[in-house]
Amino acid sequence: MQTVKIKLMASMRAMTLAAVLLGGAAGVGVLTPQTAHAQVKSVADVKTMLKPELPAGALEITAAMKSAKVGETITVRGNVAMSKDAFVENRAMFTLVDESTRKGCCPPSEKLPDTACDIPAEGRATIQIVGANGKPLRAGLNGEHGLKPGAEVFVTGKVESANGADALVLTAVSMHVPKAPLPSGLFVEKQPENAKDVSEVRKSGALKVGDEIVLRGRVGGSKEPFVAGRAVLTLIGRGLKACNENPDDKCAKPWDYCCETKEDILANSVTVQVVDAKGQIVRTDLKGRRGLKELSEVVVVAKVASADGKGVVVNATAVHPVQ
């Protein structure tokens, strides 16, 4: 009887201890803060730096070259250099270039040149990914996580070195690698001439497939006028007022033109897409590029892809965001 009692007591003690430990463990689990950013220790960890969203307000490398100050965090956009030396061997470093500064044509050969010599120094930036010791990881990045010669990359990072002219080194904090690059030269600095308002063009009803047109309009027409991950947006003409242009309107998303009828929105809008050589929509975002956002004024040079039914779709060949 005594033995049974002792065993009973021991088991009850154990149960109480287990319960206290379980409760404590649960409490600790809830209270322990999660690490905000995982430490990059290897090339595999670089994946944690890749962001699915395209960062807004990225600077072209030539613009960043002039304005960057050591120590500040900036976002730049560029393409990995089309050369054999684009990636440093056994070091997590690569050269990002501004393709618009290229002086010569691409080499006719499929082989990469040894250096990106036809890109001037003011169009080149060096990107590095550092480990806990503050030094670049001891592994190459070529072919890792979509990074390859020619790949378009958005890098947010700390400026390590900058002279305002021809040297820029960034330590990457995060990166966005679009699944496909936009055609080179799609965004133009000079506003195309003879642009017609989207509403005017739609009202004329004269659009035919294959027509070359220059359109001017604002990004909008729905709650999501951009498509995430695809180079598509909808432009709407001045024939309609955005909701925020109506007095006393408190619409949270004025670019959806919810104060207009669906028929009017359709009759005053066009869908703009950017397609690749195969005619497929390019797998990248337009939102955030060159400051593009909802209600941005844009001039587009395009070819009409479809104009049957109530909708019009155009393939953009040049895009100029009006500042």
Next chain:
Amino acid sequence: MRLLPFDYAVRNLGRSPSRLFLSVAGAAMVVLLILVAGGFVRGMSQALRATGGEHNVILMGAGSEESVERSEIPAATPGVLAASVQGIRTRAGVAYVSPEVHVMLPVTVGTGGMAKPRQVMLRGVSPAAALVHESVSLTEGRWPVAGGGADEVIVGRMAGTVLGVAESDVQVGRAITIDGRPWTIVGRFSAPGTVVEAEVWLPLADAMTATKRDTISCVVVTLDPYNEATGEGAEFADVAAFTKTRPDLELVPMTEREYYGKLASFFGPIKVVAWVTAGLIAVGGLFGGLNTMYAAFASRIRELGTLQAIGYRRLAIVWSMIQESTLATAAGGLIACAVGVFLLDGVAVRFSMGAFGLKIDEAVIGLGLLTGLALGVVGALPPAIRCLKPTIPVALKAV
């Protein structure tokens, strides 16, 4: 610090069996309530979350994103979509594109129409629905056939719960009346853990005729995952791009999981109310426990004084009292968990979207056990402190 023997706490529990019973039963009731609230919230959330297929995209009318029942899109949409978007999954040449009509209508069991009708989610489907809704499997009977004068339906496993009748009333061969028109049950299906189980499915054409509409509610499409190497398959963005290039169709794409996720957030306030109710009753239970423990400790003030006189510190005595209280409430918590697992888990609950089963899983049980332990600790501290407040001479003279 010298602690009191654990046996002291255990033996004290046996001093008053009726008081022990009250403590254990009270704690069990509170924990059971927490389990019901937790099971309700988890069951509803998981049922809505699990209803969406991993690679499914739902296209509905612009402006109807909140509820597919309000959506109307052209009946030609599925054909246009299948022809325009590359990468839609196919099997034996059949595309995973399911045009559907979703409508809530009054339904009664039998053909007499005497019973009070209940609102039930009806889904008009084509055979492609069996492809896109992979969790659905026909467990009895056969797929309903459209037209021909014979109005046929199949019912989900939880249809009986939604209709408020016994399972035997919704077996194959029985009849139900939808909006005053009799339909024969030709099959039953299951879709474990989803709200689809509470639905009644009928042929798309019959659903459109019955609801006098020439539009459909939505199209559900299953995409083949995109393969970076081969460039085959599709992503949600491809369907989203399609909707932009066909603005005349006025479509809005959403992943099926996002749609049901939004529905789950719509029911958020109900979940909050469930937790608040359980919390308030738990607080009531806690005060009851405080009374019981106070009564238990108050009658032992002289004994507690004696323990202090022979050298035990107050903290050691408080620790022993917490052990005593926690043992009782933990036992109640264990009993409640056993009841929860064996009697409550899976119990069907009806709600506006259909029905779901209570989910008494590890997380809910853990919460119940922690509540039991917390009741023991929190319930013992105030009475213990109060009973140990008098000085030793005063405590020794207490009656």
